[in-house]
Amino acid sequence: MKQRVLPSAVAALMLAGAAVLAAGPEQAVTFSADERAAILAHGPWPPPRHPDPSNRVSGNRDAISLGRRLFFDTRLSLDGRQSCATCHDPATAFADGKPRGIGRALVDRNAIALANLGLNRWFGWAGAADSLWAQSIHPIVDVKELGLTAEQLRDRLAAAPAIAAAYTHLFQAAVAHDAAERVLVNAAKALAAFQETIVTGRTPFDDFRDALERSDTRSMAHYPRPAQRGLAIFVGKGNCTACHFGPNFTSGEFEDVGVPHFAEQGRVDAGRHGGIAALRASPFNLLSPYSDNADKAAGVPTRHVEQQHRNWGEFRVPSLRNVARTAPYMHNGSLATLQDVVRHYSELNEERLHGHAGRRLLRPLRLTPQEAADLVAFLETLSGEISFGP
C-alpha cells in the first residue's frame, strides 16, 4: 500500500481558482504558438519511470522495503538520534523546512526535497554523485550528518536481526561477513530503491497542460487566471524555461543564478566545481566496480564531465514540482519564500554573473508587483500529492 500526503496548498489553490472564476470573467490569457509549445513540453505527467541500471536492486520490492526501514532508522547515525528522515521528512515534502540541514551539526546546504529522483542525472546541490545510491552514501558517512563509518554501519545492521535477514535475502550475503564498504554500498542501494518510489502526482498545472493539448477550453477555464498569467510569464518574459524545462521543470544541470555562496566568512561553497572534483575522485561513481551496469555505459557522462571556471558557484537547477511545499529556497536556504525567489530574479545583480561563454542567460526581470504575484500563483499550482512505497 502506497502512502499519500495530500498537499493542503493545492486544495486551497483550486478553491481560490474556482473563486476567481466564480467572481466573474477576467481577461482571457492567450498563448502564442511558441508559448503553447513550451507549455506542452512540461508534460505529460507522470513520465515513464525506469529502473536504475547501476543498481541491481532498483525496483525490487524487497529492496524498497529494506530501504524504507533504513530511511527511518536512527541506527544509521553515530549517536542514534538522526535518520535520513530527520532532514527529509515526509511531513514536509521530504525536506525539513530549515534553511540549512542539521544532522549531527549544521551543514552548508539546504536539505533538498526528495521526489522524482529517478529522473535525475546528477545528485545533490553540486552533483557530487552520479547515482542515487552513491548520493545516499554521503549522509551516512559525513561527520556532520549521520557520521558512521562503513564498519560501524555493518556492525549495526548485523546486530539488528530483521535488517540482517532482509540484507541476506536481498544481497545473498551475511551482513556480518560482508566487506564493510560493500555493506555501505548495498545499504545505499536499498535506500535508493526506496527513494525512487517517492514521486509527486498530477497537479492543477498538469490538468491545464493536458487540456491545452486537447484544445479543451472548458477544462482550461478551471485553471486560475492568475496562474495562467504567471505561466505566460514563466514561458515568456521570464525565460524561466531556459533552465526549468521538461516535465520535471529542470534541466538537471547546474547554474550560477547570483546567489551568494559563502558557507561562512572566508570559506566559499564552490558548488558544482567542487562537485565535479568529488565525483571524479569518488570510489563509488558509475565508473567504479560498485556500479552494477556491466558495460559501465551509465558512467559515460562521468567519464567526460570536466571542471570549468564557470562551475565555481553553480548549483543544481531544482525541479519546481512541489516547489510551494519546499521552502526555504536556493542551495543555502537563503530565500524564505517563493515571493523572495521571484524578487531575486526580478532584481538580479547581473554584474556578478558571467553566463555561458559570455552569453547572459539571466537578466533582471523587472516584474511589476502584479506580475510577481501571478508568477507565484503559477508556481503554487505545481504541487501534487506525494506517494511513496512500498
Add this chain to the structure above:
Amino acid sequence: MRPMVVAITLLWLLGFGTAAANEPRPIVDAHIHYSDDTWSVVPPPEAIKVLRQAGVKKAFVSSSSDDGTQMLRKVAPDLIVPVLRPYRRRGEIGTWVRDPTIVPHVEARLKVNTYAGIGEFHVFGADADLPVMRRLVELAKERKIFLHAHSDADAVERIFRQDPDARVLWAHSGFDQPDNVRAMLAKHKRLWADLAFRNDYAPSAKLDASWRQLMLDFPDRFMVGTDTPSPERWYYVVEHASFSRKWLADLPADVADNIAFRNAELLAAWALGQ
C-alpha cells in the same frame, strides 16, 4: 675564497641552484575586479593575501566602483595595476554606453589617479561607435593607456577604426573561436587577448592544439586572467593560477613566461610610462 667558491658550487650542484626553477611560475593576472559587494566580505588585506598566495606578481584590477581598485592599490601599490572601469556602481553594465554622465566621471578619475587602462567595459557591435565609447577611445589616446574591452570582434574593429594606434586588451579573447582570434591578432598589431573565464583553449588544463599553435604564432599577445565578478570568485584566484601553470607547461618556457606575465608586464609598463 676558494673553499667558499667550491662550497657554493657544491650547493648549486646539490640542487640549491635549481630552487628558482622550481618556484611556481609567476603570474600577472590581467582580469581582476574588486567591486563594491566584495569590499566587506573580502577586505583589502585579505584580497591582497589571496593574490600573493596565488603567486600573482601583478594584477590588472578594475572595479565597480573604481574605489575598490584604489583601496587595493593603497594596500599593495607594487601589486596592483589600476584600470579605470567606467561603471560607478553595480547595475551600469547594460546602460553605461548610452549614459553621457559616464564621460565626466571617467575624465575626473583620470585627472586624480594613475591608470594603465580604461575598462573592463562591455560594448558590442555598433554601440562601440556611440559618443560615450568614442570619448573613451579619445581619452585612452590622450593618456597613452590601453582599453580593456569585453566586446565582440565587430566592436573591436570599430575601436581601431576610431584610433588605429589604440592598444586594446580583448577580454576573454571575445569568447571567439581560435580562427577568428587569429585573424584579429594578425590584423591588429596592438591587440592583446586575455583568456579569462573560458576553458576551451585548455580543457582539463591541457592545451587544445589549435590554441597552442595560435599562442606559438602570437607569443607576445596573450595574457591570463581569472575574472572576479563576484566576491566568492576571489577564492578561485589561487586555483586559477594553478590551472594556468598546468597548461602553460605545455608550451616552450619563453612563450609560457610571455603569456604568464611578460606580455602583461610590458603592456602595463608602456601604459604607466615605466
